Amino acid sequence: MTQYLLSVHGSVDDETPTDEVVQQMYADVGRFNDKVREAGKWVFAGGLEPITTATTVDATGERPTVTDGPYSEAKEFLGGFWVIEAADLDEALQWAKEGSAACGGPVEVRPFNPA
Amino acid sequence: MGSEDTSPVLGADAVATVVRAEYGRVVAGLIRRFGDIQLAEDALGEAIVIALERWPRDGVPPNPAGWLTTTASRKALDHLRRERVRDEKYAEAAMLTDDTPPEPTGPVKDDRLRLIFTCCHPALAEPARVALTLRLLGGLTVAEIASAFLVPETTMAQRITRAKAKIATARIPYRVPGPDDVADRLDAVLAVLYLVHNEGYLSRGGESADREDLALEAIRLTRALRSLAGDIGSPPEVDGLLALMLLSQARRPARIDDAGRLVTLDEQDRARWDTGLIDEGHALVRECLRRGAPGPYQIQAAIQAVHTDARDVSLTDWGQVVALYDQLLRLRPSPVVALNRAVALAELDGPQVALAVVDELELTAYAPWHATRADLLRRLGRDDDAGRAYAAAIATTPNPAERAWLASRRDRLGHGWGEGPGTP
Structure with missing residues (x-):
């Protein structure tokens, strides 16, 4: 078994969804999460607060700095993620397809380094 | 030993x-x-x-x-x-x-089938799929693959190394996909074999007009896939692709003359076509028709079958060719397919009708579009326009044999040479 990160990416250009859409998404993601747990593939998952709440810390210089805002100025940002167990990439991609349909966003799949 | x-x-x-x-x-x-x-x-x-x-x-x-x-x-x-x-x-x-x-059968066959699905996995970029397939299943060296695709050897080595590393670390599985995925995944495999064959049919560079080794390699791999496909049921598109490749290969002895120049379909010496390959291709096309599940490769094979059925270009059933292109356009709309249809249409309804269709297509970066226009303009007696179109075609193609052929066509303008469809 390998652990995979299934990350959901949003864009600042995305339109704000209606309450109805948001409620539906919560319900769909809840059902998907249950399915992952029942299959014994669940490690961890979570949705993140908006990118405007991000703070960046950099302790690589002489003195640590704390800055308001995301690390990257890119338009795309991490919105949430799952960490799952899967036998191989095909299984991880299958979960990602269902996860993407549930949360209504594209999902990036990356294996964790086992070391 | x-x-x-x-x-x-x-x-x-x-x-x-x-x-x-x-x-x-x-x-x-x-x-x-x-x-x-x-x-x-x-x-x-x-x-x-x-x-x-x-x-x-x-x-x-x-x-x-x-x-x-x-x-x-x-x-x-x-x-x-x-x-x-x-x-x-x-x-x-x-x-x-x-x-x-x-053993010559059984698990050994399964191994190659598994490997081709790994090499053509959708999680790999298409150029990497082509390179890995040629490297692992075709046994070509990295240097050979690099020269076939006109990239530096270090670039090709990096591409292959990166793909292999992704297979290992992301754990791309080594198996035939399950019934839910096999149709989509097989499409990806066929697309890779088609690309290898096309590169062999008309190479993008180098000194020669084609890379027969690549074309033959694509045929060999498609034959292997077809014999392996027994386990997953041989889909008609596999037969269609094989027929398409065989019928193209059959015309090779007449497609390139002794000086290495391309000879167009209308001017080919049809006695030089390989009748063995034509018979095999036609049998596959008939079998595809019988199964009644048409797809893009089968239709392209059927078009090749109509051409190779005519002992002389004047006996070509152009109505059938246009009808097949119509069917192909419905399945896979593309300006390139529309251009090929227009070439056949010129034979059926005349160059004026075809030119009107060709001028609507947005293909100015595609040498065959310029070459087709040039030929239609020539046939309409508009030699000045034709000359400019040939010049545009020559400037657009990287293939030396095609450039030489276009230059010879341009030089013939105004000399009253024979009629015929204009792309090799």
């Missing part, structure tokens, strides 16, 4: 041919056994070095694939023994130790 039971001694070139023919199934078996593409390739590479040294001297063993598998397996086990960090894999592989020669 003694020399007493070997076949007659062959030259180094013949030995290299044997090695290439066996490469795919041997490496596929090694990958299954050791679960590591790099290790399998390295071990087989060492076995091949020994084969190239011994076989020309002692003769090729009766079962070259078995010999290569046994020798490479020993090399792989040596590697694993030396690399103690791989203790676990060594234990696994040692348990699977099996020195019996591979």
Whole structure:
């Protein structure tokens, strides 16, 4: 078994969804999460607060700095993620397809380094 | 492995041919056994070095694939023994130790089928899929693949290395996809074989007009896929692709003249076509029609079948060709298909009608679009416009044989040469 990160990416250009859409998404993601747990593939998952709440810390210089805002100025940002167990990439991609349909966003799949 | 039971001694070139023919199934078996593409390739590479040294001297063993598998397996086990960090894999592989020669059927076939699905996995970029397929299943060297696709060898080596690393770290599985995915995944495999064949049919560069080795390699792999497909049911599109390749290959002796110049379909000496390949291609097309599940490759094969059915260009059933292009356009709308349809339409309804269709297509970066326009303008007696269109076509194509052919067409303007469709 390998652990995979299934990350959901949003864009600042995305339109704000209606309450109805948001409620539906919560319900769909809840059902998907249950399915992952029942299959014994669940490690961890979570949705993140908006990118405007991000703070960046950099302790690589002489003195640590704390800055308001995301690390990257890119338009795309991490919105949430799952960490799952899967036998191989095909299984991880299958979960990602269902996860993407549930949360209504594209999902990036990356294996964790086992070391 | 003694020399007493070997076949007659062959030259180094013949030995290299044997090695290439066996490469795919041997490496596929090694990958299954050791679960590591790099290790399998390295071990087989060492076995091949020994084969190239011994076989020309002692003769090729009766079962070259078995010999290569046994020798490479020993090399792989040596590697694993030396690399103690791989203790676990060594234990696994040692348990699977099996020195019996591979059977010509059964699991050996499955190994190659598994490998082609791994090489053509959608998680790999298409250029990487093509390169990996040629490297692992076709047994081509990195240098050969790099030269076929006009990229520096280091770039191609990097592309292949990166793809293999992704297969290992992201754990792209080594198996035939399940029934839910197999149709989509097979499409990806066919697309790779089609690309390899196209590159062979009209190379983008180099000195020669085509790369016959690539075209033949694509045919060989498609034949292998078709014989393997028994396990997953042979889809008609596999037969369609094979027929398309065979009917293109059949025309090769007439497509390029003794000076290496391209000869267009209308001017080809049809007596030089390979009737054996045509018969095989036509039989496949008839079988596809009988099954009644048309797809893009089958339709393109059917178009080739109409052309190769005509003993003289004047006997071509252009109405049938246009109808098939209409069907293809409905399945796969594309300006290139529309252009090819227009070439046939010119024969059916005349150059004026065809030119109106061609001028609507947005293909100014595509040399055949300029060449088709040039030919239609020439046939309408608009030699000045035709000359400009030929110049545009020459400026757009990277293929030297095609450039030479276009220049000769342009030079003929105003001399009243024969009529005919204008693309090679």
